Amino acid sequence: MTAPTRTLRVAKPGFRARLDPARRITQAAAALVIAIVALILAFIAWRGIQLFIDAGVAVPEILSPTWQPDPDSGPTTFGLLPFIVGTLEIFVGAALIAAPLSVGLGLFMAEVAPNWARRITQPAMEVFVGIPSVVWGFLGAVLLVPVLRTNFHFTYGYSMLAGQLVVALMILPTITSLSYDAFLTVPRDMRAASMALGTTRWQAIRHVVVPAAASGVMTAIVMGMMRAAGEALAVQMVIGNRASIAFNPMSPIQTLTSAITMDMGNTTPSQPWNMALWTMGLVLLLMSLSFVLLVRRLSARRPAE
């Protein structure tokens, strides 16, 4: 369903229209959004480069795998690589787990579900998306982590896999709802044409509906990844927070968001350690920016609806 297109438009605003106070006031309110976002960007960028300017750390140092921020325990090295790798592992892993489930569920809701089933799944997704991240983190810590430790013989239970599973559940409703919308935008006629040629419903889905909705589904998955990359507390509560690069799903890791959560309260702005946390914030901001640009590219490629 699209909003009715408005044929009515007050043509080009003339001099009097431009003086219209209501227009000016509402415009100022909208402009506030730009001002706030510009302020945040400037702030994070400025504080994020203090590690290089004020603390004199060389830029390539942040790509080191060693994180030793505490001057009391020897010479410091501000390698952010463990956190960057950890963040990548969490959002890629979570998307790999969640995408098949959510796209399948989106497909179910759009193509297969009878009305009564859709009346259950749709509100269920709304409830799902509303579960706060601390609740997810708590569930992960009290249910998932002990199971991983005792039944699957993880050393700690707090691990990369625990984080991936918790975040996968968190982004499941996001990807489901968005891919459901993508499937709904495929015109009915295309399915009908396919099935009139004698295909089964599954053939119509595989060869007609899915290819037509592909870029919308990709957008849905990227939006899910975006949410996963920025999630802080739920991740921090289950991944064990150890700042070393690990590729074993059973080992504890650390992400950019969880490091900021853990260390921000223990450091003061004049410490290089604190500045490094801001640099992590800047890295996260650049990640968000690339996600937004990716989503824009994907939706530009989508055929007109």
Next chain:
Amino acid sequence: MRRVLLADRLATATLWALALFVVAILVSIIAYFVVSSIPTFSLAFLFSDPVDSGIGGILPLLWNSAYMLVLTMLLTIPIAVLGGIYMAEYAGENRFTNAIRFSQELISSVPSIVVGLFGMTLFVAGLGWGFTALGGALTLLVFNLPLLLRLSEQAIRAVPADERAASLALGSTQWQTIRHAVLPIAIPGIVTGIVLTAGRVFGEAAALLFTAGVATPAHYDFTFVSLDPRSPWSPFHQATTLSVFIWNTNSEANNPQHTEVAAMSSMVLLFLVLAFNLSSRWLGGALQRRVSGL
């Protein structure tokens, strides 16, 4: 031919199984909270103070969650609705509106912990407020404003063009048209947006850790109405919310019964968020019926 039919059956069965699986996860999560809370939960939990050891209660945290909700929405609603009116009624397609849309997309993707950092530097340290409800609410404004602005814009855009044409044809000005013809019809949609945005305030924790504070309040004296930071009514009091409390209880784990306390608090939080989501549907529908006079 037969293989094709078999594949169709198999795929259909898989999709059904998927849907059942996901709904089962959701049901078991809610069941887990209800079942695990039954042995220790009583209404007194909602109305007493937190304790260092034992079950205690969550009254001050519920108060802070509600306080943050009201304060944040008081700041957000007027600006967001006005901005939404501009975007739906006045704005054309130009660089200004493109910049607004890009800002909306960007802020919805920035991690909330990063926005929390911003709030901490500006309000807690920069303005020297320390941890305050107002600092937390202004930080939440950062996400909620762009979101509610978009939802209001959508609600206003959905008003049929005929309503505007009829009003303008009767000789009213554009603002009179917006005020008396467009807004009344858009209100159900705007209210739904407000309730959805408000529901997020309850759940948010990462942005509040460093802005509204994490310390668990011992006791609130509600008879002490003042701007003094010690008063629970003051916008300058440290306002640890229920979500932040859950995180803190679980992380510090000082209380021997922290798991029970966190589980019951999570259940309360979950039901509050649920109530918000359900009431946004119900309220939107009810207002819609009133407006359309059916």
